[in-house]
Amino acid sequence: MNSNVPPSNEMDDSPLYPSFSLKFSYPLCFTRNAFTAENLTFVREVKGNHKGDMPKLQFFIDQGVLDANPELANAITEYCHVHELNLVDAVHPVPGGEAAKNQIQIDAIYDLMLAAGMDRQSFIVAIGGGGVLDAVGYAASTFHRGMRLIRMPTTVLAQNDAGVGVKNGINSQGIKNLLGCFAVPHAIINDAAFLDSLSARDFRSGFAEAVKVALIRDAEFFFWITQNQQALNAREPRATHHLIKRCAQLHLNQICLGGDPFEQGSARPLDYGHWSAHKLESLTKHALSHGEAVAIGMALDALYAVEIGLMNQAACDQVLAVIQGLGFSLWDDALISADAQGNSELLVGLEEFRQHLGGRLCITLLTDIGKTLEASEIDTEALLRARDKLAMQAKRENRLARVVG
Secondary structure, three states: OOOOOOOOOOOOOOOOOOOOOOOOOOOEEEEEOOOOOOOOOOHHHHHOOOOOOOOOOEEEHHHHHHHHOHHHHHHHHHHHHOOOOEEEEEEEEEEOOHHHOOOHHHHHHHHHHHHHOOOOOOOEEEOHHHHHHHHHHHHHHHHHHHOOOEEOOHHHHHHHHHHOOOOEEEEEEEEEEEHHHOOOOEEEEHHHHHHHHHHHHHHHHOOHHHHHHHHHOOOOHHHHHOOOHHHHHHOOHHHHHHHHHHHHHHHHHHHHHOOOOOOOOOOOHHHHOOHHHHHHHHHHHOOOOOOHHHHHHHHHHHHHHHHHHOOOOOHHHHHHHHHOOOOOOOHHHHOEEOOOOOOOOHHHHHHHHHEEEEEEOOEEEEOOOEEHHHHHHOOHHHHHHHHHHHHHHHHHHHHHHHHHH
């Protein structure tokens, strides 16, 4: 008789503890003009050691990228033909930015995937800025419980931050990234040629995330940014490449080595400056770009750290100087807006961030350049004083700029 089987009159109600682990890895490639015939970066990531019938490929591309690169769709078609890749249908445009991140667009992507007969062995290729990568990534990771996704970020912000991690999300109920998931991409390909067509504003927007990750993880990189502001503002290729690659590396180090790649805990060090930035984006109906909002959020949090005695004024001044030196404003009037009940929208945003974290607040604050702590409480009176000081500083800078101009 099997001694492990309990008597018929007893019920074994002890819990079971299944456990398994998976090792994830994916390449982050740097190239230029990925869809010229002689460039093998893309085909290498699709074919790999694959044998037999080639899996299907389907492309979703930011409409703004297509407008700026009218030859792109034909180049992709020709590239797939030359390298015998299984492109199943035409390239599909997706609205750029936050316009992509809603359920209507996701359903449209699902319809196209279904009509093309895409399966779990197929590849979805997302080309665009962070909003398009978020939306297409969300659709790809939920269709058939997950497709093979290749991301091709086309902005500085996406190449050094939004496009290199494992997060996908869309907006819902008026809240940024309320719906989303974590999914590891098959590969990421940063093509420097896409940056050539960016406006000055869109190009600059990505600098904010580089400043952010330097502030929380690498003082030496922060001071490199300080010393190379002129080259970055002039879009000098070597400086831009170094900024993008080092920023991406620091983000990936946090994801891979920080112990919480899928953000199960409350700490969000990569969200430094973001709690207020997300609220500012919503309040301005995205008239502020993500990078512009993060720049203001970092400035606010730096002044708050001084206000409560965590960081000295000299370090804060360095932070503000770099933000302004890269062309960002320190202020937007949305910081002083109030809701229908007269409550500060800024403080409402703080509460929304608390709820996003599961009820326990965890805000990354600077103690010095490259050094941080996680705060579980925020002194709201001190925060509002910091906001008011930011307003005064921004006004002084504006007056000075008018005099100099």
